[in-house]
Amino acid sequence: MENALVKVLVVDDDPALRQLLADYLNRHHYDTLLAPDASDLPARIQRYAPDLVVLDRMMPDGDGAEACRRLRQQGEDIPVILLTGRDETVDRVIGLEAGADDYLGKPFDPRELLARIEAVLRRKKGASALTKDRPVAFGPFVFDPATRQLHKDQEPIRLTGGEVNLLEALVNNPGKPLSRERLLALARDDDEGERNDRAIDIAVLRLRRAIEDDPKQPRWIQTVWGVGYRFSP
Template sequence: MARILIVEDEPAMQIGLKDNLEFDGYSVEVASDGQTGLDKILTNEYDLVVLDVMLPSLSGFDVCKQARKEGNDTPIILLTARGEEIDKVLGLELGADDYMTKPFSVRELLARIKANLRRSSKSQSSNSDTIKIGNLQIQFDAYKAYTQSNEEVKLSHKEFEILKYLHENKGKVVSRYDLLENIWGYEDDQPTTRTVDNFIARLRHKVEVDHNSPEVILTVHGSGYKMIV
């Protein structure tokens, strides 16, 4: 039974989400403010976190940022009443795995939860070998990355998934829409192709000798990206 944490300060929303997730067969815990949510994330093991952005004490963005900074890679779905593109980009760049804008249907949320749990489980059950990608040695199953001098490099859950997908398709052109669909689970241009570009730029700082002249993750203008290893 998957264990899910809901961090939500609106009592009606918290109760409604908890009841629906438990009805769907999940084990559910709740927190009503950001600091309590962060403490639970860092001291317990969850399969997924549903995290509101507007919270007392710490915002959902801050909770996500701190959790990733501490090396916690539990999948996180952000919930917010905001709809601006900049908020979506910020949340995903801070390490969130998915993003839903209120109001939303419970059915859609359950579908997103199942998709994220499925991707997380698949990632953890494969690719046990150490793979060299540019400057890094990657262990996809353990979500670990090291430099050639064996110093650990922090990558977000999404960064690992993007590297894995590019590696599985090495030598092939992967479009931004391919990445949005296969990494974020969207079938159209959401959250935005700019989000993909921002993640690629961050990865190049970690895998390339010179991120301004990439030799591992190449841009194919008008098409997408291609990994050469």
């Protein structure tokens, strides 16, 4: 993220609080996205690809903790900080059990939220650094991100640079549905010129032909209808 602002999605039904947080975070060089409810939270995450979600616990359309739980059940590992008007131990436990990375009671100082955002992102970055270069094994295959090579039963499989980028994007997000737009960003290869949704579909088809026993009934790279694709190790 050295060349791009970190994106934070703020989901809260209070328009004044949303705007306050947007102004504060923007002043501290964050790209802040706003939403009034969590009704289509997974779609917003796929569309905007934020780096972190600030999510209100209690909203008219439902429980933010339950929305967080559904994200985790769908394989979405984006960091989530829950906000609540009830700063009680039981609410903190419910939020953390739902998969939230941190919990902040209202009212709060925006400086504390900023500190928590930065702490969560540091932990996330540290965890990613520990695993990003480790080989990933699935079935008879081993993909080594460090060497950008794929082997099947220790025999190398030839892939184009774009196919390697796509495979790396998928294996780095196991179980997580990725939209074509998100895959375009993650698997970008400047040497291949402009790419579009159709190019991603073609790259997925070629990758399936290389690793699937039956590309029409894929085991590893599954289609998520209405969203995109998911790597299922």
